[in-house]
Amino acid sequence: MLDTLVDEYVHTDGTDPAVLFTLLYRKFSGAVLGYLRARGVDDPEAVTQDVFMAFYPKMDGLSGGLQGAKSLIFSIAHARMVDHYRRNERTPTLSPYESDLDGRSTASAEELALANVDGAGALLEGLSPDHQEVLALRVVADLSVEQAAEIMGRTPGAVKQLYRRALSALRDRASIGSQAHHE
Amino acid sequence: MSDTSSSRNQRIIDELLADAGMDGAATDDTAVLGPLLLELRSLAADSPRPSAEVQALMASSAALSRVPADGAAPAVDELAARRRRKRRMPLTALSVAAALAAGGAAAAASDGNFRQTMGNVGHAVTLFVGTMAPGHGGKTAGQPGQETGTPVPGSPAPTPATPAPAPADGGSAAGGQGATHGSGTPSPGTPRTPGLTLPGKADPRDPGTVPGTGQVPAGKQLPTAPASPDPSGLIGTPPVELPAPEVPAPSPNR
Numbered sequence: 328m329l330d331t332l333v334d335e336y337v338h339t340d341g342t343d344p345a346v347l348f349t350l351l352y353r354k355f356s357g358a359v360l361g362y363l364r365a366r367g368v369d370d371p372e373a374v375t376q377d378v379f380m381a382f383y384p385k386m387d388g389l390s391g392g393l394q395g396a397k398s399l400i401f402s403i404a405h406a407r408m409v410d411h412y413r414r415n416e417r418t419p420t421l422s423p424y425e426s427d428l429d430g431r432s433t434a435s436a437e438e439l440a441l442a443n444v445d446g447a448g449a450l451l452e453g454l455s456p457d458h459q460e461v462l463a464l465r466v467v468a469d470l471s472v473e474q475a476a477e478i479m480g481r482t483p484g485a486v487k488q489l490y491r492r493a494l495s496a497l498r499d500r501a502s503i504g505s506q507a508h509h510e
Numbered sequence: 511m512s513d514t515s516s517s518r519n520q521r522i523i524d525e526l527l528a529d530a531g532m533d534g535a536a537t538d539d540t541a542v543l544g545p546l547l548l549e550l551r552s553l554a555a556d557s558p559r560p561s562a563e564v565q566a567l568m569a570s571s572a573a574l575s576r577v578p579a580d581g582a583a584p585a586v587d588e589l590a591a592r593r594r595r596k597r598r599m600p601l602t603a604l605s606v607a608a609a610l611a612a613g614g615a616a617a618a619a620s621d622g623n624f625r626q627t628m629g630n631v632g633h634a635v636t637l638f639v640g641t642m643a644p645g646h647g648g649k650t651a652g653q654p655g656q657e658t659g660t661p662v663p664g665s666p667a668p669t670p671a672t673p674a675p676a677p678a679d680g681g682s683a684a685g686g687q688g689a690t691h692g693s694g695t696p697s698p699g700t701p702r703t704p705g706l707t708l709p710g711k712a713d714p715r716d717p718g719t720v721p722g723t724g725q726v727p728a729g730k731q732l733p734t735a736p737a738s739p740d741p742s743g744l745i746g747t748p749p750v751e752l753p754a755p756e757v758p759a760p761s762p763n764r
């Protein structure tokens with residue numbers, strides 16, 4: 328229902344931008360948030376809002392229907408993620424407060440829920456940045472090979488090969504982890 | 511809801527594995543990677559609540575609910591406008607017709623000939639009615655006597671002349687009618703006033719006699735006036751007496 332409605336309005340010229348923006352936010356904000364979480368961006372909720380705030384002024388020149396809007400939104404999210412890592416490279420390393428080393432507290436329900444989310448995000452840890460990126464775009468953001476290639480600045484064939492290698496690396500890592508767990 | 515989303519996720523994961531050539535239920539790839547990919551997709555399960563800035567750019571719920579019906583609104587307005595136009599059409603036609611009728615009536619009323627012809631038509635109608643109904647015809651016949659008699663008290667000598675013009679002013683044909691009754695139309699007038707008609711009518715007829723001489727008829731016509739006091743003289747006045755307007759000009763009354 329929402330897909331059809333959004334696609335119809337993305338194709339229609341002269342529609343109310345507020346209505347279109349609302350429909351697109353409802354459809355893609357979750358995927359953007361998941362993508363930013365998978366890529367380990369700090370405060371992914373706030374960056375998600377920034378992504379849509381940056382997307383709104385570009386709606387006038389929007390083309391390609393629903394998939395065009397999706398590509399544009401994740402292009403912005405990808406740029407935000409790159410900015411995040413560049414900023415981290417420039418900033419000095421901080422030593423965060425390690426709650427695990429503090430024996431004065433116990434885990435709350437929120438911490439358990441966040442640990443579950445962080446665990447999903449930690450699945451990609453240990454993979455190369457390209458592998459993380461292609462898995463985040465293809466699996467979490469549910470983008471096609473062509474869309475992922477456009478965002479990453481590669482050819483579709485290269486992205487397809489990268490994706491296959493990323494899955495193999497993820498499988499090997501999981502199998503290594505399971506073997507270590509058994510041992 | 512969760513069942514549909516999980517089945518949808520499973521279908522998508524199967525497609526993702528098929529894209530990488532890792533499909534097949536029996537393979538180890540699917541058994542290992544399937545749960546991992548499902549876990550990855552769970553990162554995108556929930557949508558964040560929009561911030562205040564993003565909320566300001568969003569449409570209200572009322573605008574969203576109105577979205578599908580946007581196309582119908584102008585059609586309703588157009589229909590109402592068309593109905594209003596249809597309602598105006600008969601009003602416009604009626605007002606134009608009324609204006610044309612008023613203008614035509616004013617133009618016709620300003621024409622003297624038209625008025626005269628209308629009067630003649632009226633006289634013809636009354637004459638016709640008089641001929642058809644003999645009882646009424648008797649009354650009309652007496653009218654000329656009335657008319658001649660009314661002016662009498664004012665002016666004794668010229669009375670024979672004056673009576674003809676005086677009624678002629680009100681209805682030009684009146685004086686003439688009396689004359690025609692006397693001479694031209696014997697049928698209704700003659701039986702009522704046998705003696706009076708002969709002298710009285712002959713005199714006013716002649717243009718020469720009317721102004722110049724009131725001598726002969728004066729005495730005889732005077733009695734004629736009281737003889738027929740019918741007020742219906744105006745109606746009964748038969749048509750076509752042009753001498754009536756001519757008479758007053760020379761008459762001493764004017």
